[in-house]
Amino acid sequence: MVKLTAIQMCSVPDVDANLAEISRQLLLLTESQEQAADTTHLVVLPECCLFFGGKDSEQLTLAKANMAESGLIASLSDLAKRFNVYLVAGTIPIYCQETDKFTNSSCVFSPTGELLAQYDKIHLFDVEVEDSEKSYLESRFTKAGTSVEVLETEFATIGLSVCFDVRFPILYQELAAKGARIITVPAAFTRVTGKAHWQTLLQARAIENQAYIIAAAQEGVHANGRETWGHSMIISPWGEVLACLEEGEGQVSSIYREEEVERIRQRMPLKSKLGKA
Secondary structure (H helix, E strand, O other): OEEEEEEEEOOOOOHHHHHHHHHHHHHHHHHHOOOOOOOEEEEEOOOOOOOOOOOHHHHHHHHHHOOOOOOHHHHHHHHHHHHOOEEEOOOEEEEEOOOOEEEEEEEEEOOOOOEEEEEEOOOOOEEEOOOOOOEEEHHHOEOOOOOOOEEEOOOOEEEEOOHHHHHOHHHHHHHHHOOOOEEEEEEOOEHHHHHHHHHHHHHHHHHHHOOEEEEEEEEEEOOOOOEEEOOEEEEOOOOOEEEEEOOOOEEEEEEEOHHHHHHHHHHOOOOOOOOOO
């Protein structure tokens, strides 16, 4: 059996505090769910899970300070190993010396703590929003990724994406073409854009690609006044919301059913005829 879990946080600009909160959530998760010996657990954390609510320049400082193996990656690896889960560790800033920027990177760890994959967010949040922040310019300190990433595991192929990516369906089509049956979406959607579009976009990506979506979000009012939408959810390949946490910190879980993906894809093939003679 494979369990899918999205953890919702209200992260602060303090790495140790956020690590403690993630540890608490994972402990609650493992204590509240009796796991058979053959249970595999895939857990997804939100975007910027270890540092959020400060200045963007502080993310760059954090990335530079954690270039050593003993930094953020090691801390997240330890959590995956300690709680025996596959951990999609939201995103963390990883320094890129060539550009003096950081990548907003989603790192995946095995239950033994091995770093299995890294996806660098491709679509950066450079927009204007009618909220207290007004203008967002993620690219000022962040280097955009260029590579579409999937991870082959013993239970499913996992496609990786982050937050603003969800507005670009071609990325998800590429993930599906690479075999993704589960797609992860760590996010920190603003309250304004989340209320308008979050669930609609996630359901569309699930339906179009006939894949499970695990969307783990930030929620609340953060230290810098930024407001995030929350509504972490797991969506079936038919587009049904299987579980949702609207507000507050916590987690939602559902079971991954390989046969459900197969059934939907066989009954409704979606391979496009466009571009063929």
